[in-house]
Amino acid sequence: MIEKALKGSKKYWLWVLFLLSIIFIGFLCYLYQFKVGLGITGMSRDVSWGFYIANFTFLVGVAAGAVMIVLPYYWHNYKEYGKITVLGEFLAVAAVTMCLLFVVVDLGKIMRVFNVLRFPTPNSVMFYDVIVLNGYLLLNLICGWTVLHSEYKGTKYPSWLKPIIYLAIVWAPSIHIVTAFLYQGLPGRHFWLTAVMAPRFLASAFSAGPALVLVAALLLKKVANFDPGKKAIDSLAKTVAYAFIINVLLFIFELFTAFYSGIHSHQAPIKYLFVGLEGHAEWVPFMWIATILAIVGILLLVIPSTRKNETTLVLACIAVFISCWIDKGIGLITGGYTPTPFETITPYRPTLPEIGITLGVWAVGFLIMTILYKIVLEVKSSKELVVKYEGVLYKK
Amino acid sequence: MAIKRRDFLKLTGLTLVGTAASAAVGDLLTRGEVKAQEYATPPEALKGKRWAMVIDVKKCKEGQKKGCGKKCIEVCHYLHNVPSIPDKKKEIKWIWEDEFEHAFPEQTDEYLEEIFKDVPFMLLCNQCDNPPCVRVCPTKATFKREDGIVMMDFHRCIGCRFCMAACPYGSRSFNWFDPRKYLKKVNPEYPTRTKGVVEKCLFCYERLAQGKLPACVEACPEKALIFGDLADENSEVSKILKERVALRRKAELGTGPAVFYLID
Ligand code: SF4
Ligand code: SF4
Numbered sequence: 001m002i003e004k005a006l007k008g009s010k011k012y013w014l015w016v017l018f019l020l021s022i023i024f025i026g027f028l029c030y031l032y033q034f035k036v037g038l039g040i041t042g043m044s045r046d047v048s049w050g051f052y053i054a055n056f057t058f059l060v061g062v063a064a065g066a067v068m069i070v071l072p073y074y075w076h077n078y079k080e081y082g083k084i085t086v087l088g089e090f091l092a093v094a095a096v097t098m099c100l101l102f103v104v105v106d107l108g109k110i111m112r113v114f115n116v117l118r119f120p121t122p123n124s125v126m127f128y129d130v131i132v133l134n135g136y137l138l139l140n141l142i143c144g145w146t147v148l149h150s151e152y153k154g155t156k157y158p159s160w161l162k163p164i165i166y167l168a169i170v171w172a173p174s175i176h177i178v179t180a181f182l183y184q185g186l187p188g189r190h191f192w193l194t195a196v197m198a199p200r201f202l203a204s205a206f207s208a209g210p211a212l213v214l215v216a217a218l219l220l221k222k223v224a225n226f227d228p229g230k231k232a233i234d235s236l237a238k239t240v241a242y243a244f245i246i247n248v249l250l251f252i253f254e255l256f257t258a259f260y261s262g263i264h265s266h267q268a269p270i271k272y273l274f275v276g277l278e279g280h281a282e283w284v285p286f287m288w289i290a291t292i293l294a295i296v297g298i299l300l301l302v303i304p305s306t307r308k309n310e311t312t313l314v315l316a317c318i319a320v321f322i323s324c325w326i327d328k329g330i331g332l333i334t335g336g337y338t339p340t341p342f343e344t345i346t347p348y349r350p351t352l353p354e355i356g357i358t359l360g361v362w363a364v365g366f367l368i369m370t371i372l373y374k375i376v377l378e379v380k381s382s383k384e385l386v387v388k389y390e391g392v393l394y395k396k
Numbered sequence: 397m398a399i400k401r402r403d404f405l406k407l408t409g410l411t412l413v414g415t416a417a418s419a420a421v422g423d424l425l426t427r428g429e430v431k432a433q434e435y436a437t438p439p440e441a442l443k444g445k446r447w448a449m450v451i452d453v454k455k456c457k458e459g460q461k462k463g464c465g466k467k468c469i470e471v472c473h474y475l476h477n478v479p480s481i482p483d484k485k486k487e488i489k490w491i492w493e494d495e496f497e498h499a500f501p502e503q504t505d506e507y508l509e510e511i512f513k514d515v516p517f518m519l520l521c522n523q524c525d526n527p528p529c530v531r532v533c534p535t536k537a538t539f540k541r542e543d544g545i546v547m548m549d550f551h552r553c554i555g556c557r558f559c560m561a562a563c564p565y566g567s568r569s570f571n572w573f574d575p576r577k578y579l580k581k582v583n584p585e586y587p588t589r590t591k592g593v594v595e596k597c598l599f600c601y602e603r604l605a606q607g608k609l610p611a612c613v614e615a616c617p618e619k620a621l622i623f624g625d626l627a628d629e630n631s632e633v634s635k636i637l638k639e640r641v642a643l644r645r646k647a648e649l650g651t652g653p654a655v656f657y658l659i660d
Binding site: 036037038039043044045046048049103106107108109110112113115116118119121123124125126127130182183186187188189265336337340341342343344346 | 485486487488494497498499501502528531532533534535536537552553554555556557558560561562563564565566569570571572573574590591592593594646649650651
């Protein structure tokens with residue numbers, strides 16, 4: 001089946017080449033970081049996690065979000081998702097791979113990464129995160145690949161897969177709950193110390209993940225003649241809308257708690273992010289962009305006519321995706337570290353090599369997604385050909 | 397140096413043989429966990445159940461007025477090969493001076509600020525009773541010893557910096573670069589670190605094992621830093637804390653800091 005990825009149009013190869021060149025640049029940046037140390041990034045003693053962990057956190061959500069397609073299809077037998085379910089599963093594969101890469105490039109001593117397995121430490125949330133992320137990667141790879149392979153062979157997937165599919169479904173929220181626990185159990189980081197963190201993570205995951213699948217599916221429809229089905233798109237759009245509104249609501253609840261209670265330390269990070277604090281306003285424009293995108297996204301998603309229109313729907317999904325990325329990526333991390341434990345402010349800005357490495361990891365993810373999606377498309381279209389040759393009567 | 401290293405290797409060898417022999421039986425019972433008692437502390441070592449430090453900030457202020465030159469910082473950082481990195485954002489520090497409003501941000505008001513205006517607060521790892529840094533470390537590279545010291549194994553740390561996110565006191569530093577470039581003088585008795593690992597004050601565990609007090613405590617001419625065992629009723633620290641008013645940083649977080657600041 002893998003050979004399907006090796007044959008393609010000129011456009012396909014150009015896209016692959018483009019991704020490969022970004023990966024190459026990212027790799028060069030990484031070699032530089034490897035040699036000199038993490039000091040080449042904008043991180044500091046006070047803001048000791050940055051862009052890498054921000055992207056990691058966001059992408060865990062994207063990965064978990066795929067379950068919003070897989071679950072209705074297998075659990076509720078929602079047939080409309082038949083065509084895009086495997087897209088969801090393979091999106092999860094690409095996203096988790098990026099997550100793992102982001103953790104790895106963030107380590108000071110990469111050669112020692114297996115210390116996490118050599119000295120298993122059950123009191124560390126990181127220990128569980130490693131388990132659930134790798135497990136999720138494996139589960140999705142198995143499910144996606146086996147189902148697709150059966151389709152390729154023209155059979156139904158083997159029955160042993162059913163329990164694994166169910167396991168993958170219940171597994172999905174765990175990756176994001178555990179990732180939220182990385183943050184929400186730390187004393188003294190006021191922005192993170194909230195029970196709403198895990199639900200908020202899930203809500204943003206269940207909007208950003210399906211939003212990306214939606215954009216990808218509609219893109220494939222344009223460039224590769226792939227038809228996801230009108231009903232599937234409409235249902236998915238509703239999922240994005242509901243989940244994203246819940247996400248925004250949860251954030252507003254945070255605002256209420258911080259500002260009605262009047263507790264200064266709970267307000268400080270929010271003020272820093274949205275209006276600036278003590279003359280520091282590094283991320284204010286970004287947070288307002290996220291806010292505006294969120295409003296635009298919600299409007300386009302709740303108004304039926306714009307939701308049903310493919311162009312405005314894609315715009316809405318992109319708005320939701322970027323809004324989540326800013327809010328849960330960079331906003332979450334810088335907000336957690338600002339103010340510092342000394343109630344001072346140390347600004348953080350990613351450096352060029354840091355951004356290079358980040359883009360490189362994203363390109364790896366997109367490359368994986370491209371290859372897997374290419375295989376999916378080839379398999380599905382080859383099936384259509386068989387139908388066309390066997391019977392004279394065929395749909396469409 | 398060469399002889400010392402040989403002695404050290406011999407010692408390690410002996411310990412290994414000893415451990416292997418006892419492990420043959422012990423493994424069955426302890427499932428491979430190494431018992432702390434098997435490491436024999438040298439007879440001259442200072443022994444305690446809960447090491448703690450009391451810092452008399454007024455005395456410290458006097459010392460600085462007389463021109464002590466912040467000996468505690470200087471000696472600690474030299475003895476432990478702590479590099480001096482000019483870039484504030486990437487700096488490494490084990491013990492440093494800060495103002496009241498930064499050390500106790502949640503207690504600050506204008507009156508206290510005025511009272512403590514020129515009073516130096518020496519900050520260092522609090523060797524917490526219930527250390528969040530230890531809780532989150534995924535490799536046990538940071539762990540708590542039986543005497544309360546929160547230790548670091550520089551050779552196990554993977555540099556994930558989870559502990560830095562967890563420490564509510566900003567006590568930990570990360571080696572963003574190769575620290576050796578920033579050492580003017582190297583103390584051969586203590587290991588240097590490599591880039592990519594976290595480090596912090598370790599309450600001079602290596603000096604305690606030789607029967608010596610922590611370097612900063614010994615260096616302070618004013619005796620503003622007092623070290624001792626809280627578990628011992630008659631230790632100097634226990635006695636002082638019974639009589640005078642002391643604050644601990646962010647005690648409300650439940651971390652149980654073992655560094656006290658005398659403020660009366
Ligand atoms: S002060 Fe920070 S580094 Fe030191 S033991 Fe407490 S939590 Fe850990
Ligand atoms: S940086 Fe090192 S000591 Fe800190 S949590 Fe990670 S492995 Fe443990």
